[in-house]
Amino acid sequence: MLKGIITGLLAVALLSAPAFAADEATMRKAKKEGKVTWYSSITLNIAQHICNNFNKKKMGVQCVLHRDGSGKLYRRYLQERKGGIYVADVVHTSNLGHFLNLKAKKIITPYKPAGTDNFNPKFVTKDNYWTILRAGVLMPFYNTKKISAKDAPKTYADFLDPKWKGKIVHSHPSYSGFVTNGMINIVNKFGWDYYKKMAKQKPKIVQSAAGGIPLVARGEAWLGAGTTSYSLLKLIQKGEPLKPIVPPAGLALVTSPNGVFTKAPNPNAARVFTDYLFSMETMQLLADYFLYVGNPDVKYPKALPPLNKINLMAIGGAELKKKNKPTRKMFKKLFGV
Template identity: 55%
Template sequence: MKKHALLGLVLALLVLLATLPAAAQDVMELARKEGKVVWYSSIALPIAQELCNLFNSKNLGIECVLHRSGSGKLFRRLLQEARAGIYNADILHTSNIGHFVTLRKEKAIIPYRPKGTERFDPNFLEKDGYWTILRASVYIPAYNTTKVKPEEVPQSWLDFLDPKWKGKLVNAHPSYSGFVSVGMAALVKLFGWEFFDKLAAQKPRIVQSAVDATTFVVRGEALMSAGGTGYQTFDAIQRGEPIQYVYPKEGVPFIASPQAILAKAPHPNAAKVFSDWLFSKEAQQVLANHGLYVGHPDVQYPPSLKPLKDLKLIILTPEEAVKMRKPVREAFRKKFGV
């Protein structure tokens, strides 16, 4: 009886392993010995936790340990830990591609191409394999559908500067949110700093994260966000919340959110196994279900999600993201007083 039970356990484990993209057997064995993978991630907590829980349900002997925070906060934490000689994280995932350019220059990340990504949209791949785009979205305004009439909805980013919206907007802080940092940098590229001088004069509510901005609009504590995470707005719409997108005629900033394995990862093999899984169809479909754009060619997007090809995109290069990261943070503090 015990032999049958043992055989059943072995067969079950083989079936579970088959759900992962193929990983070299020695890597898998070493990953099991490491026992866990520590993921520093800026994606919204419910989605990050959903992914971790799904991975852990495989019972591979590798536990996903999640540390979720804003992109800026995670990046600063990583740097502070490194200066102190502390290396906790195996994988970093943020919404500021500039972080990864900096880390590559510092030799703090290693090249690793997750299994199966050779079929991905090339726009989601870094040519040398130092990072791979886990998910993408757009920095897009939103309005409360019970508070703002259809004919009042802005048609341009400049419409948010109309005095009638003074004190009725919300904006997240770029020092915390990499999503907001890159989004604002793209708007500076388009309109110059004068746009944010005028936006600051509108006295918007300032919140920590882009997720908070969506929440404020849903609750009616602000009539509109002057920019937020497209996927968070999508999830809120799917829940039936009174919120809808604003599509400015000038376009919306495209935010690519990379992921990379750290050079001093304490669990390097587990990091490879987890990375392979995150870029599998199963995990990528989870992201697509939440209104995120992914590189996997076989995922099915929700019918209500506007295809990326139908959006007018404002794109910041990785080098521009690096160059603008500090100026955006400093200018925001000066102009908005926070």
């Protein structure tokens, strides 16, 4: 018995690994690899927060972050792969269509993160090629110092009123998977005629889904056609003069998967880091940032409305995959960028 206790203590001392980590053999190999490179489209401050928290564990594995938009990350990896260059270990974006392509080409490999057995079924997959790290909605919004609640748009059609010409900001679908998803939902509901009319409003075009928030907060634009709900609600919490718009037609639900690359140069570190991403610690951190997660035990901010209280517009991965390129192409044609 004593021998067993000593062996157990030695193992703990040797690994110094938290409860979320993989088995002993995987942890040893991960330490030898020494780092994990994460390609992630979540906003920079959150991605850095996650990496920094992971690195503070001092497990002998360093998180190296490369943050960019979903489309850019996808194209970057495919270009690197074409040249025989493999840098990234783990990938997280808001474009499920891309993940279907990655799966079909066997570019990602199945891995079930530890602790996800009790997750909401909508956040996990049966084949484990990816797990949904977070979900949010594409949310229109306005500057409360520039527009009164009475005069603010109430519907998507209200954004097309000539009085808002030149005062709207819109993000680019070629950069943002979040925006691509939202646009497809809106086109499904109203047709491309909606965006033909939106183009006549001469909106300011930014890259990131969250890129329009600072412009509206500063009054450089008065309205945002749609942004990441979590970024918006977090800044409202901090006192920015912003308010969300929830049109009766609904808000586009965007689920953001995370997966492990088949040719990850640090495959064991990739698994250890993925376990951390879905640990209670990270799940609660994401919830604190106004994101929906699969873990049923997290506590959400009071300002975050439950998903079952929102009229949601949603599309499947196959439709997203099919309509990705046509949506980006049409946007460029209509808006000239």
